[in-house]
Amino acid sequence: MTETAVRIFDIMACNVYWDFDGSPLPREQHKFLVSFYPTKGVPTPELIDRIVARGPGGYQVEFTNQLFTPANTDGYIYDRTLDYYWYMVNLSTGFMPEGEYTIEVTCTDGTVLTRSRTQRQDSTEALVSAYRDNRQRMLDSFTPSGRGRLSEGTALTGLECSWSTLKELAGQDAYYIYRLAEGGSAREFDTQNLTWWDNIFMQRIRGGDVAAGLNRGGVTVPEELKPDTTYAYFVEVTDANVQSETNICIFQPHQVFTTP
Structure with a gap:
């Protein structure tokens, strides 16, 4: 071949x-x-x-x-x-x-x-129900968020982003995927030009991490961000870290911030 x-x-x-x-x-x-x-x-x-x-x-x-x-x-x-x-x-x-x-x-x-x-349908019912019941608490937990500017002196490499998980809020296991791109809204978010994403599927296959993304409540972005630039990220909640085993994806609202 x-x-x-x-x-x-x-x-x-x-x-x-x-x-x-x-x-x-x-x-x-x-x-x-x-x-x-x-x-x-x-x-x-x-x-x-x-x-x-x-x-x-x-x-x-x-x-x-x-x-x-x-x-x-x-x-x-x-x-x-x-x-x-x-x-x-x-x-x-x-x-x-x-x-x-x-x-x-x-x-x-x-x-x-x-x-x-x-x-399968059971995980759709479990994750969506848990998400709906805890949606606002999850949104309130995102850092950074609020469309604000990061504090002066914040390093542009190694940005830490965090959020509450359904495990913490509802006792529900789930996997989390983080995607970051330039732009100030969902419409401006360019899937074709991500700054970085937390590819749990490859972490599972290449790295042998069978629990990649499981109940993950934060990431450290390894890419250097541009100064004075607006970025958006969103966190996807899923029931698996293998594509062909996934039954439900929950796309949470984008979080927006601007670098100093």
Whole structure:
């Protein structure tokens, strides 16, 4: 197999609780995601002809081979730190039922790849209920937050961000993923150009940390931030640190701060 051959790394088919401030989209959603190993020398989207996701009851949706943006919520994202692409589509169709979900990838050379997983519902009910009951307490716990400017003299490398977890507030285990980018709102947050993110999936696979992200209540950002720049971050709550084992993702509101 050549380095440019398309190979599926993993997939997601999971419910999403979309709690971004000011979003016109419904809170209860569903998403499909398929990630690929790097295709050295050739951008993976040039090797993809079609991606289709299928679910219970004859449900079917096709991914669009385009750049993913907050406006279209459908397309591919490039992770420059790992040199790989993944495709994602967020669907405003409410939570989807339990059952088997399959993603089928047709490559430009005619090769067809498939991967399936079984989505469960119990963790959606447990995490979303715990989050709704403790939402304001979680939002109040974020540091930094409040759209303020960090204190003069704050180091631009090693910024510490923290929050309360559902384990602390409700006794509910969950995993946490942190993403940081320049911008002052969810609309300005560029998923294609993250300053840094806490990739618990790779920590699990590469580092062998089976508990990566579990009940994590904070991170230290290793990247040097720009001075006098506004940043936004959000923390995703999930029930797993393996893509194909994830059943629910909770997207919490963005927290905004400006560096000195």
